[in-house]
Amino acid sequence: MFMEHVSIIGAGTMGNGIAHVFALNGFKVALIDVNQTQLDKALATIAKNLDRQVAKGIITEEKKMGTLQNIITHTGIEKGVQEAALVVEAATENIAIKLQLFQQLDTFVPANAILASNTSSISITKIASVTKRPGKVIGMHFMNPVPVMKLVEIINGYDTHPDVSNTIIALSTQLGKTPCVVNDYPGFIANRILMPMINEAIYSLYEGVADVEAIDTIMKLGMAHPMGPLQLADFIGLDVCLSILEVLHKGLGNPKYAPCPLLINMVTAGKLGVKSGEGFYVYTATAGNKDLVVSNH
Structure with a gap:
């Protein structure tokens, strides 16, 4: 064609x-x-x-x-x-x-x-x-x-x-x-695998297992990920992550896909990541770039 x-x-x-x-x-x-x-x-x-x-x-x-x-x-x-x-x-x-x-x-x-x-x-x-x-x-x-x-x-x-x-x-x-x-099944492949990992990282933060920086550093240095899951969630948009998890949860009917309450609260509060200036990190514009500052959650 x-x-x-x-x-x-x-x-x-x-x-x-x-x-x-x-x-x-x-x-x-x-x-x-x-x-x-x-x-x-x-x-x-x-x-x-x-x-x-x-x-x-x-x-x-x-x-x-x-x-x-x-x-x-x-x-x-x-x-x-x-x-x-x-x-x-x-x-x-x-x-x-x-x-x-x-x-x-x-x-x-x-x-x-x-x-x-x-x-x-x-x-x-x-x-x-x-x-x-x-x-x-x-x-x-x-x-x-x-x-x-x-x-x-x-x-x-x-x-x-x-x-x-x-x-x-x-x-x-x-x-x-x-x-x-x-x-054509919920989340396809990319997000069916990625979103539960991000959700588990958020649960780890929510349950006090480690802080934001430790979670992301462990996944970057220990698993060779170019970006930690919490920073990646910020770049995707926390509202988008929540939406995809809701599709997975509803479509597959498995509680393992239920979005973490912390994620729900952050989206409700308008903390959407890079697009809103704050998510798991705070983003400030300096000389046309985004500087990364660890936030306290």
Whole structure:
């Protein structure tokens, strides 16, 4: 299947990263968000990340300019998806929002186009069920930061057609990514394994087994993890971690997936990690960077 035009729904951290990667690889990208300010912020972030790639000698200045020229923005879905051969939804990890979006996309996107979701835990089969093209709906779960991370977790829904799956596998490889195919069960693979580990780290803190710094240092030095689980949770977003754990708990019915009360309290209090300036660590902006200060919980 030949693809030239790709539409990305959502201009947040994941959406702008996905747009970056497609545009860098020569695709014409329509980046769609209801908020023009968010779109402007996304374009500035993409430009900044491209500048980093230029500085590191990964791409040329000419390539950077061509990438930016490949991206157009829209604040409405209908105009932004008219030419799309593929739509990648990267909106908030909320099932009601995603179901509403896919109903709209099914109406406006060309009938032969593939609809993909960047969801990290929500059922692709459920998302596909609100469309008239369930065979053309698939999960395309990129990792953050998208321009750097190589993995794309490809999730086949119950009705996803093999040709669609093969197309997305080939497309992911074309983007310079490594595709790994999984089936549609709660949390898929990445988060089914990662989130219980993060949750257990939070329980260890909650029960007073060790403090934040000790837990993260033990996992970094003892298990060769590049980032400790509590710091990683802050970067993912504690609200996102909670949402995924709730999907696992409800979908699999096993109490081992129940989110730690400390996590619930922190999200309720608005301590969401990097995005809010405080989670298990406190984040302060200095010279355009984030300085890390251990908080007391």
